[in-house]
Each structure stands twice: as structure tokens, then as C-alpha cells.
Amino acid sequence: MRRKIPSTTALICFEAAARHQSFTKAAQELALTQGAVCRQIGALEAFLNVELFRRLRRGVQLTEAGLSYSRQVAAQLDAVERDTLSVMRQQGANVIELAVVPTFGTQWLLPRLKDFQQRHPEVTVNLTNRTRPFLFADTPFDAAIYFGDADWSGTQSHRLMGENPTPVCSPALLHGQGQIDVQSMAGMPLLQQTTRPYAWRQWFNGLGLTVPGDMAGPRYELFSMLAQAAKHDMGLALIPPFLIQRELEEGSLVVANRYALASHKAYYLMIPERKVQSASLQAFRDWLVEQAVQYTDTTRTDQHN
Template identity: 85%
Template sequence: LSVMRQQGANVIELAVVPTFGTQWLLPRLKDFQQRHPEVTVNLTNRTRPFLFADTPFDAAIYYGDADWSGTQSQWLMGENPLPVCSPALLDGEGLLDAKRIASLPLLQQTTRPYAWRQWFNGQGLNVPGDMTGPRYELFSMLAQAAMHEMGVALIPPFLIQRELEEGRLVVANRHVLSSDKAYYLMIPERKVESASLRAFRDWLAVQAQQYIASRQAETPSRLL
């Protein structure tokens, strides 16, 4: 299968964090295929860093900092999650203050264990139960749990645009969780001269810049 996959095309084996891959990258990937029909991009889910030497991957998109030994990084975008929940959970209250959110079940993200603590601390609150609640590894799981009225989740709006537009999820509070971490494209130093990877990196950087510009141009209510 490995030999067959490599035949007849320039192939990029890309490791990608799952929800980012399905919600943001895949809807745009057709544009890259049209611009570079000679390149095939294969996607595989990976939620944490790894050693490129131990895997078949040519590059990775992950969330964190750029400190990944033996690689070159391309900054893509920040995360900026907001508290979201089912409209039924609000019960007509509209936007909730941080103390009211602290009284609701807090859905936790496995790879962001301190997210809620940082969000509450950013508003000057110390909430004893800020790290308790069911844990889910993927943002897509958090979104499903929130839609089914299981609690409030911190999710980047760009990963749940459809759910927000359709009203299946609503923003419970407009305070953004800021972070120094971001989404990066990581390429091993031994592969940075690959023409296919350079084309993909340049295309991806433009797509991210265009997305950020489009979000900034919209009104705050539409952005959320």
C-alpha cells in the first residue's frame, strides 16, 4: 500500500489535528488541488507532537508553540476560544457572566487541561471546580457534547462556524481565552527544499492570511 500510494504523483503525507483538518483545511483543499494537480495530499490525524524520523509524515499541522526540534515552522493562526453551549442551556438568559458559567457543567478538552482555569483567571476569578467535568480529546467531541446540553465548552469559533450559524450552538460569553500558542505547519529540516512542500506551505499561509482578514473585516456579531 505504501508503494502504491507513492506512485504516479508527488505525495505529501500530512499529520493534522483532527477538527482543524475537517472543519478548516478540507473545505479549502480543493483549491490547492486545482492549483497543483501534480501533488497529492494525504491527511492523517495526530493530536500531539511526534518524531518525524519514526513516522512516514512529511509535515504536520499542530497546535502549540514553534519549539519542535529539527523542524521549520510556518505560523498559521491563533485559536481564541469562546464559551459556547446549546441555546437550551441558556434558557433565555442571553449572555452569561463568568460566575454564572462557573455554576454550569464545564466540558474539558484533554489537550487543554488548564483552559477553563485560564479563562476564569483572565476575568479575575478563582473557581474551585474549574478543572472538573467530562474530558474529550477533540473539539468535535466537545461541540457534540455542548449541542446535547451537557455543559459549556471553550471552542474556537472558526471550528464551529456552521453550528453557530445554524443556532445549534450559541456564544455564552464574549470573553476570549487568549494564548501564546497557535496553529503551525511544521516541516522537517531535511524536507524544507521539497518543491511540493514549499508550494503547500505558501498556499496554506495565504489561505490563513485571507481567513484572518475576512474575520477581521466582519462585524463582531457575525464573527462570533
């Protein structure tokens, strides 16, 4: 069945005229005559059976329908242009579109990604933030790094590392002490992570304690937000140390108590089953798992020293 879609030329002329509120300026931008732009927009109005512009003595003005349609058309033309440029860039290249949870991507993966580029200069890795699972068939992603239990239908999972979050705060909250005892912590503001709503309860329960209000406190979606709030003396935050290495090294955040919450879930690389034979993804998988093992081994060595 033939699609009910107007000509691309008409849509481009309409978008330019709507943006400039002028047929003349649209014609200048598109290197067309004003008459050609008028004809294209007239044909579009006839196709839609809707008036898009009011013709005035001193120019044109969008109707309500024209204003609404122009916003939709502009967004769709932008998307087509973006996808076209993406295809042009990727021609002949090996590109991995990777969905990644935000703070892990910026704090752990990106500082190491140069090593992969040096080993595999023929492969380009593009990163996009995604905080929750999705259907690969509905997206352009080739793989994903997410935190969970690897229960993702139609994928092959590769465990990278657990979180083992530790209570941290600004040095000011320590008041010169080495760390804060658990009883004192129970009475302090507890910063919450939106996707880990039971983290503080699990942390206190691990020490055999039940603390009223362990789920109270301001909530933040990202660990990076939690870290910023903790740095500004807003309370205690449970954060995996590998996500705040810089802050711990420079002393803007300090460990408030050395008890770490054991991770039952972990960070995984998830690859759709239909793409597991991709040479680029196999190279990235092997490199990423190697990096995770090296980091985990180094962390264990440091903890025992």
C-alpha cells in the same frame, strides 16, 4: 548478517490456510495445488521448529502457537500490501503525507483543500490524524499541522493562527438570554478538553476570577467531541469559533459569553529541515499560510463590524 525470515510464499500459504482453517480452500484461493500448500506449510514448520497445525481426519486445526503466529503474520502481510499499493500509487506523483490535529483537519483544512487541488492538480495531499508531536524520522510524514509553541526539534515552523476559544453551549442553556454572566457560568457544568486542561482556569483568570472546580467536569480528547456534548445540553465548552462555524451558523451552538481566551500557543505547519526544499511542500506551505492570513483578516473584520 542474513535475516531469520521464512519464505514469503510459505507465509502467504500459511496465512490463507489459517484464515480458512483448510489447506484445500487456501490452495483454491492461491491457485495452487493442495500438495504445494502442504509442502510450503511443512517447510515453514520445519523452519520454525514449531507445529502450526494439527492434522485431523477431517482437516486441520491451528495449534495455540499457530493461532498466535497467524495473527502476527496476517498483520504484517497486510502492512506490506498496503505499503506496496502506496508505492504503486505514488509512482511519478507528488504526494504530501500530512499529519494533522483531527478537528482542525476536518473543520478548517478539508473545506479549503479543494482550492489547493485546483491550483496544484499535480500534488496529492494525504491526511492522517496525530494529536501530539513525534519524530519525523520514525514516520512517513512529510509535514505536520499541530497546536503548540513551535518548539519541535529539526523542523521549520510556519504560524497559521491562534485559537482564541470562546464559551459556547446549546441555545437551551441560554434560557432566552443574550448571553450568560460570568458568575452564573461558574456554577454550570464546564466541559473540559483533554489537551487543554487549564483552559477554563485561564479563561476565568483573564477576567480576574478564581473559580473552584474550574478543572472539574467531563473530559473529551477532541474539540468535535466537546461540540457534540455542548449541543446536547451537557454544559459549557471552550471552543475556537473557526472549528464550529457550521454549528454557530445553524444555531445548534451559540456563544454563551463573548470574552475570548487569548492564545499564547497557535496552530503551526511544521516541515522537517531535510524537506524544506521540496517544491510540493513549498507550494502547499505558501497556499496554507495564505489561507490562514485570509481567514484571520476576515475574522478581524467581522469582529469590528
